[in-house]
Amino acid sequence: xxxxxxxxxxxxxxxxxxxxxxxxxxxxxxxxxxxxxxxxxxxxxxxxxxxxxxxxxxxxxxxxxxxxxxxxxxxxxxxxxxxxxxxxxxxxxxxxxxxxxxxxxxxxxxxxxxxxxxxxxxxxxxxxxxxxxxxxxxxxxxxxxxxxxxxxxxxxxxxxxxxxxxxxxxxxxxxxxxxxxxxxxxxxxxxxxxxxxxxxxxxxxxxxxxxxxxxxxxxxxxxxxxxxxxxxxxxxxxxxxxxxxxxxxxxxxxxxxxxxxxxxxxxxxxxxxxxxxxxxxxxxxxxxxxxxxxxxxxxxxxxxxxxxxxxxxxxxxxxxxxxxxxxxxxxxxxxxxxxxxxxxxxxxxxxxxxxxxxxxxxxxxxxxxxxxxxxxxxxxxxxxxxxxxxxxxxxxxxxxxxxxxxxxxxxxxxxxxxxxxxxxxxxxxxxxxxxxxxxxxxxxxxxxxxxxxxxxxxxxxxxxxxxxxxxxxxxxxxxxxxxxxxxxxxxxxxxxxxxxxxxxxxxxxxxxxxxxxxxxxxxxxxxxxxxxxxxxxxxxxxxxxxxxxx
Numbered sequence: 001x002x003x004x005x006x007x008x009x010x011x012x013x014x015x016x017x018x019x020x021x022x023x024x025x026x027x028x029x030x031x032x033x034x035x036x037x038x039x040x041x042x043x044x045x046x047x048x049x050x051x052x053x054x055x056x057x058x059x060x061x062x063x064x065x066x067x068x069x070x071x072x073x074x075x076x077x078x079x080x081x082x083x084x085x086x087x088x089x090x091x092x093x094x095x096x097x098x099x100x101x102x103x104x105x106x107x108x109x110x111x112x113x114x115x116x117x118x119x120x121x122x123x124x125x126x127x128x129x130x131x132x133x134x135x136x137x138x139x140x141x142x143x144x145x146x147x148x149x150x151x152x153x154x155x156x157x158x159x160x161x162x163x164x165x166x167x168x169x170x171x172x173x174x175x176x177x178x179x180x181x182x183x184x185x186x187x188x189x190x191x192x193x194x195x196x197x198x199x200x201x202x203x204x205x206x207x208x209x210x211x212x213x214x215x216x217x218x219x220x221x222x223x224x225x226x227x228x229x230x231x232x233x234x235x236x237x238x239x240x241x242x243x244x245x246x247x248x249x250x251x252x253x254x255x256x257x258x259x260x261x262x263x264x265x266x267x268x269x270x271x272x273x274x275x276x277x278x279x280x281x282x283x284x285x286x287x288x289x290x291x292x293x294x295x296x297x298x299x300x301x302x303x304x305x306x307x308x309x310x311x312x313x314x315x316x317x318x319x320x321x322x323x324x325x326x327x328x329x330x331x332x333x334x335x336x337x338x339x340x341x342x343x344x345x346x347x348x349x350x351x352x353x354x355x356x357x358x359x360x361x362x363x364x365x366x367x368x369x370x371x372x373x374x375x376x377x378x379x380x381x382x383x384x385x386x387x388x389x390x391x392x393x394x395x396x397x398x399x400x401x402x403x404x405x406x407x408x409x410x411x412x413x414x415x416x417x418x419x420x421x422x423x424x425x426x427x428x429x430x431x432x433x434x435x436x437x438x439x440x441x442x443x444x445x446x447x448x449x450x451x452x453x454x455x456x457x458x459x460x461x462x463x464x465x466x467x468x469x470x471x472x473x474x475x476x477x478x479x480x481x482x483x484x485x486x487x488x489x490x491x492x493x494x495x496x497x498x499x500x501x502x503x504x505x506x507x508x509x510x511x512x513x514x515x516x517x518x519x520x521x522x523x524x525x526x527x528x529x530x531x532x533x534x535x536x537x538x539x540x541x542x543x544x545x546x547x548x549x550x
Contacts, residue, residue: 001111002098002290003128006145007051008083009114010091015043025084030077048243051117051146088142096135103134105348114143116172118150120190122243124180125152127207128284129159132353133168140166151190153199156206171357175211175284177261178219179242182252185261185277187268200268200276209280209356212258212541213338213365215302216242216286220507220541221259224250229448231432231509231537235335235365240327247326262544263436263444266501269548270438280359280401280543281505283338292339294366296536299336299516306331310524313517313532332529336516337365341540343399359401362506362542367422373400373506375545377407379414384488389418400505401543406550412496413547417451418488419508419540427483428454429467429509429537433491437502448507451491454484469512471535476514476522483511503544510538 004010014022015031022028034042060075096112103110111130118125131138144158152172159170177184188195212219217237226232238248254260258281265277285294286302293300299308306312317329341362344355355361362371372390376397386392393416398404404413421428431452439445450464457465470479493504512535514522521528528534 001113001128001130002095003113003115003130004095005051005117006114006129006143007117007147008047009088009143009145010094011083011087012043014087016040021084021087021090025087026077027083048119048122051119051150082147085142092142093139096138100135103349106346109347109349109352111349111353112138116144116146116155118146118152118155119242120150120183122181122241122245123183124176124242125150125174125183125190126176126242127152127155127172127174128211129155129170129172130353130356131168131170132349133166133170134349137166137168153189153202156202159206169353169357171209171353172207173209173211173282173284174207175286176214176216176219176242177210177256177258178217178222178237179240180252180256181241181246181248182255185255185257185264187255187264195268195272195276197272197274200272200274203276204274204278207279208359209282209361209543210258210261211284211286211338211340212281212363213283213335214286215334215337217333217335218337218365219257221257222253224253225257225260226446226448229446231448231507231539234539235337235533235536237329237333240329244326244329258541259434259436259446260444262503262505263438263446266436266438266503267442267444269501270442278503278544278546280356280361281363281541282340282342282356282361283363283365284340285338294336294338296336296366296513296516296538297519299334301331302334306334308520308523310520310526313520313529330529332517332532335365339364339366339368341368341371359543360399362400362540364540365538367425367510367538367540369422369425369428369508369510369540370420371506371508371540371542372416372418373542373545374398374416375402375404375413375504376416377405377411377413379416379490381490383416384418384490389416389488392416398545400545403546403548407498407547412493413504414490414492415504415506415545416490417506418486419506420486421483421510426478426510426513426538427480427485428487429483429511430454430464431487431489432507432509434505434507435493435495435502437497437500439500447495449491452487452489454487454511455482467511469535471512471514471518473514473518473534474522476519478511478513480511499549501549502547504547505544506540506542508540512537 099110099112113130116127218235223233261277265275269275313332315331343360344351374393374397433449468482517532
């Protein structure tokens with residue numbers, strides 16, 4: 001799915017081409033003027049301020065006083081900008097037709113969709129809207145944008161109305177909550193009201209999966225939130241919000257990362273009777289180049305300005321003269337990530353969509369690892385090596401994204417786990433199970449279990465020796481002389497309490513490999529940024545399996 005922003009969808013090419021259907025509108029005149037005056041960057045400033053919902057009729061003077069680049073006249077004109085309805089309709093028709101043209105059921109599936117770009121005060125609340133349907137249904141509506149409303153509840157109303165009107169199906173995918181400054185997985189509604197059961201149920205209904213890794217950093221967890229997790233400090237963006245207009249504070253972090261959101265969801269289910277954050281996991285690129293290049297040795301950056309070049313790593317992420325940016329971010333901080341993996345019966349819109357709806361998905365940070373995860377009450381050690389591993393898992397348990405069936409009295413849940421390396425990538429280091437639960441005092445808790453290790457390393461008291469490191473930094477290469485091509489195990493929770501809500505998901509770790517900045521440095525014979533990690537351990541995250549006391 002090429003998910004263009006609903007706000008001003010398709011307008012930028014029309015501006016640069018000075019198309020007749022846009023050039024005579026107030027928006028077109030303004031933005032064509034920016035181009036002809038040699039200041040196309042002002043278009044991006046307009047866009048950012050509009051989708052941030054910061055420009056109102058009553059605050060022009062206050063905003064102008066904050067920056068030498070803003071004037072009251074500029075802001076007065078900005079607050080009245082809209083895209084003509086007929087232009088929106090024609091652009092949406094082109095987007096639909098493009099997806100329909102290249103959709104080849106069974107071979108190559110394309111989805112119709114777009115991005116809803118809510119960004120209140122620069123804090124990211126973006127969702128990708130993905131339709132199960134073709135042109136016959138999606139052409140009956142226009143994209144709902146942040147210009148219509150920046151409140152997710154209004155977006156959910158639009159999704160519900162689409163299904164009622166067309167008989168179709170649609171879902172929303174939140175992405176990169178790590179730049180939301182505490183808004184993405186908050187304990188309240190956007191307007192600060194207490195969360196209700198109805199709100200929790202609607203969020204779970206319309207947002208069954210979440211993007212947990214992408215170019216703007218990894219969003220599984222953070223070392224502040226998971227101090228006992230030795231792999232928590234991985235590609236974190238934790239200094240500023242998406243707009244660069246507000247610095248990060250520690251209290252925000254638990255409402256931005258997937259693991260803490262899953263934990264808080266368990267606690268909310270105790271009081272609300274519904275879990276708003278019982279989501280599955282995927283990865284995505286979030287590239288703005290049209291290229292899905294998430295491999296470290298084939299990373300084309302977020303935008304065309306950051307395509308491979310000797311100096312791209314040191315380019316600023318925000319314009320250096322952006323008056324609202326409070327932190328310096330550079331392209332070396334971009335992450336070559338990620339991909340969404342889906343277990344579906346067919347490579348079709350319908351089958352893939354249904355798999356996402358049931359959360360039978362996992363995320364990778366770039367490598368194409370194959371990961372299986374089943375939970376039940378009767379798996380044995382030998383099951384990990386069955387020739388019919390997957391069918392046995394389905395027959396006697398539930399897959400990733402599922403909820404454990406009624407427990408067997410006196411038993412602890414057992415999990416069937418297997419992972420295979422990317423055929424063209426690095427070997428595997430280990431398999432881990434991340435468990436979250438709510439204790440008897442109602443407090444969320446977490447533990448990371450090492451459950452399988454490569455190279456016959458022994459796991460003692462949950463401790464595991466590091467796999468080693470074969471990376472040659474000068475040549476940006478590594479050797480698959482350590483690690484295993486495949487790991488499989490049956491694991492049983494040694495600390496199970498049948499009275500406590502819990503979730504379990506699998507994290508798969510590769511052996512260390514060179515980061516894209518190291519590969520760039522070797523290729524162009526330049527120095528990599530000293531702040532950039534020279535090596536990384538790529539990984540995959542499955543959707544959880546939940547347990548609920550009966």
